[in-house]
Amino acid sequence: MKEFSYRRATDVEGAVALLDADPGARFLGGGTNLVDLMKAGVESPERLVDIRELPLDGIEVTGDGGLRIGATVTNSDLAAHPEVRRRYAALSQAVLAGASGQLRNMATVGGNLLQRTRCGYFTDISSPCNKREPGSGCPAVEGEHRNAAILGASGHCVAVHPSDMGVALAAFDAVVSYRTQEGEGELALADFYLPVGDTPHRETALPPGALITAVTLPPAPVRSRYRKVRERASYAFAIGSVAAALDVRDGVVQDVRLAYGAVASRPWRARAAEAALLGAPAAAASFAAAADAELAAAVPLADNAYKVTLLRNLTIAVLTELQQEGTAR
Structure with a gap:
């Protein structure tokens, strides 16, 4: 590991100033992702600015x-928070599915959003x-790509984003x-991650030197669920996942939120599926048609076409469970 210096920030302004000066x-x-990448030689910062003591560890109702979630809230605290569990159940479920208890105790909300791909070619220098290394190529296109992207990729990169949260x-x-x-700024998560295009090294729209301070969630349907498929039952990254929220009245879909994981370079909002479902009957046929859309x-690619069937079946299963849950109440 390359030698680096260390500073501990005590306020937001000071943290930003330290990064701006260096x-x-x-x-x-x-440090659950950054330190690993430093050990592998992928990242080599000259200085680390520790932000764990900044006053950004609160969760409050807006x-x-x-809900407003501070950037240094740990994944464990986020998953256990009563308002998250009550009103954004899919978020709590996603965090609990995302890592071991030890990692959740350390990992933060802001860091989770900025974690980098686990593609083997990326982590092997x-x-x-x-x-x-922009311009060096993407060996995954012709090489090992069983867990690579099926949506929004390009010939320059087929890596997937690893975050469940x-x-x-x-x-x-x-x-x-x-x-x-x-000063302060905001980015909708839909605009936070950049398309791959021919610049896969540019991952987010954050300005240089920006410090994430919070994540805000608007009101959403109360019934939601996260389902993750992985290659082993113990802690592992997804090969496909679905986060869904559903509001059904009189058998008709009034509101739906749907996002996919492990299929693109960023969390993939399923806008076409949502458009197909709004106003449609809350039934398996509608759910299947939405997934197909x-x-x-x-x-x-040659070895990851299974993800299309996996995501289709997962979409139908999760939406059906939510619909049945609402009917039972």
Whole structure:
């Protein structure tokens, strides 16, 4: 690991100033991703600015009935919070599905959003990778790509985003707040992650030196669920996941939120599926048609076409469970 210096920030303004004064610095939250990448030689910051003591660890109900979550809230605290469990169940379920208890105790909300892909070519510095070294190529296109993207990818990169939490946040229309030397700003999560295109090394729309300070959730349907499929029952990254929220009245879909994980370079909001479902009967046939509408855009590679069927079946199963849950009440 390359030698680096360490500073502990005690206030937001000071943290931002430290990074602004040192372009080679990086913010350190829980360190569950950044430190691993430093050990592998993928990341080599000259300084770490520890932000764990900043006053950004609160969760509060907003005036419109939403929820504001501080950036340094740990994943464990987020999953256990009563308002999250009651009103955004899919978020709590996604966090609990995302890592071991030890990692959840350290990992933070802001850091989770910024974690980088677990693609083996990206984490192996002996391999070319456009995300790590722009212009070097993407060996996954012709190589090992069983867990690669089927939506929104390009010939320059087929890696997937690893976050479970981010999938639920995408379904709930989360808004990311940040702070720079110029002041405060916001990005809807839909705009937070950049399309792959020919610049896969540019992952987010955050301005240089920005510190994530909070994530805000607007009000959403109370019934929601997160379902993750992985290759083993113990802690593992998803090969496909669905976050869904559903509001049904008189057998008709009045509101629906749907997002997919492990299928794109970012949490994938299923807008086409949502459009197909609004005003449709809350039935398996409608759920299947909605999934087909979304997955029509899928461009699988030779070894990951299974994800199309997996996501279709997962969508139908999760929406059916939510519909039945509402009927039973």
